[in-house]
Amino acid sequence: MKLELKNLSYVYSGDTTFRRQAVDDVSAVIREGSITGIIGHTGSGKSTLVQMMNGLLSPTSGEVLLDGENIFKDKKTLFSARFKVGLVFQYPEYQLFEETVAKDIAFGPKNQKLSQKEIAGRILEAADFVGLDRELLDRSPFDLSGGQKRRVAIAGVMAMRPPILILDEPASGLDPVGREEIFGGLLRYRDQTGATIIIVSHSMEDMARYAEDILVMSESRLVLSGSRDEVFRKADFLCSIGLDVPEVTHLMNELRRRGYDLPDNIYTVEGAEAALRRLKDQLHHKEGKVC
Amino acid sequence: MLKDITLGQYFPGNSPLHKLDPRMKLILALLFIVTVFFADSLVSVAIMALASFIFVPLGRIPLKTVLRSLKAIRWIILFTSVLNLFWVKTGTQLVDFYFIDIYSGGITYAITMALRVTALLVGSTLLLSYTTSPIALTDGLEQMLSPLKKLHVPVHEFAMMMTIALRFIPTLIEETDKIIAAQKARGADFETGSVFSRAKAMIPIFIPLFVSAIRRADELATAMECRCYHGGDGRTRMTSLRYTPRDFVALGLFLLFMAGIIGMRWLPLPAFLGM
Ligand SMILES: Nc1ncnc2c1ncn2[C@@H]1O[C@H](COP(=O)(O)OP(=O)(O)OP(=O)(O)O)[C@@H](O)[C@H]1O
Ligand SMILES: [Mg+2]
Secondary structure, three states, rough: OOEEEEEEEEEEEOOOOOOOEEEEEEEEEEEEEEEEEEEEEEOOOHHHHHHHHOOOOOOOOOEEEEEEEEEOOHHHHHHHHHEEEEEOOOHHHHOOOOOHHHHHHHHHHHHHOOOOOHHHHHHHHHHHOOEEEEEEEEHOOHHHHHHHHHHHHHHHHHOOOEEEEEOOOOOOEEEEEEHHHHHHHHHHHHHHOOOOEEEEEHHHHHHHHHHOOEEEEEEOOEEEEEHHHHHHHHHHHHOHHHHHHHHHHHHHHHHHHHOOOOOOOOOOHHHHHHHHHHHHHHHHHHHHHHO | OHHHOOOOOOOOOOHHHHOOHHHHHHHHHHHHHHOOOOOOOHHHHHHHHHHHEEEEHHOOOOOOHHHHHHHHHHHHHHHHHHHEEEHOOOOOOEEEEEOEEEHHHHHHHHHHHHHHHHHHHHHHHHHHHHHHHHHHHHHHHHHHHHHHHHHOOHHHHHHHHHHHHHHHHHHOOOOHHHHHHHHHOOOOOOOOOOOHHHHHHHHHHHHHHHHHHHHHHHHHHHHHHHHHOOOOOOOOOOOOOOOOOHHHHHHHHHHHHHHHHHHHHHHOOOOOOOO
């Protein structure tokens, strides 16, 4: 499913003294089936932007097009957009409410008016996506650990099987293993359903690892967008708007500045390792020739 | 959204009104309300209503905001006025149409009523809610009522409870907004269906809200205990309230004004302006 944003703007508390333009004239096309990252410093309007993508907030001006159709056209289109574009909020574990994990995951599919049998299937499927132990399904969600609750909340949205899945800071506050598990679940979901995934994140490391395309927000505006390589190559620009590139990219850039022949598109530790090994082999080779 | 409900909204600022001691503002607001009820002629009530707008520039509050809060209660004003219009049967009869009788006294009284409610609202909100932070207000209240401690009234505890409640209203409203949005994202429908099904649709909001309110209360209590909070006995404050000359000047001016308004009762006014 194709998602397109056209001149989106959003103003909070429009006609009062607390007026605040949170999103300003943002246009973008999200590539179908991609993992798209949205980065930007605190207060740059990321959360506001994603809430317009599934129609929870109506833009002050502009349109959100799903397969070419404006989701704000009428009430029915708007309501159905919520099932096509799944949104997982920041700290979603605080919205669990049912007696058991399974019932909580079933909330979305139930609102979709699926049959009992289908719902049962969806619960198991979603639990598997996020790597949630099936034994936990009958427990109360309030008895789980923070990371487990987070996975239940994400499963609750995945169970609606939205063709576009948006997550606002899905891994914040989790340890590295927890982060990896969450992102692993997202990849599994994308690979099995062909969905588009949009991730809002502060972590350049995570973005470098998982995002294919990246949108950069600054002061309510979309200031940069493109593939991961295109965006992270502009390290100076990212720094100038208060963002950063992954640590290891800094290291590689510094080495390159000192005359080592390294590529300029290394953003992950694994990538750096491979490049350094290649460099080492090259140097070794040369030395061998000299001798 | 829920946030747009402005319950006694505070405008941070540095105006002469902001600088007054909250206790003095409480006293002034009380005196103001008493004066409004003492003012019994159309002229004196009109003066009060006009005078209440003096606080707009004094507190540097946008006039638009004040007018909007008036607009919010326009039906209450209209209703009380219209009720009086038909009720009061003094003066000369102007209309006699079946059961509708309107007397000149009724008209005067209706206008007086409208002005009185306006003066009350504008005066008290400007003195208190717009220019005094809720925390300063409870502080002021606590110190004014502190003599009651001698009678074993837990004044400090009540004030602390009020402070905490006030502090958490915006937080909980924000949280409610978030939870509603999150459940809507999962397709929850709060707008259609019977009363019963709509009430049931509230469960996914209330349960997370209560859970988080209780969690917050628990965390706050722990944090307070970690900082050795143990109630009011022997507690001193970081900023103790102190009256400044400014407060007494304000009080003096106000008492003069009050005397003037009350004095107007004995002025010989034309009948249609009086009551
Ligand atoms: N409910 C609201 N009412 C008024 N202003 C708001 C509201 N929500 C956000 N804002 C303002 O809009 C701007 C953008 O907020 P938003 O939450 O979209 O930022 P963000 O990029 O998601 O930030 P973060 O990375 O901290 O989550 C901020 O300046 C914020 O203060
Ligand atoms: Mg955000």
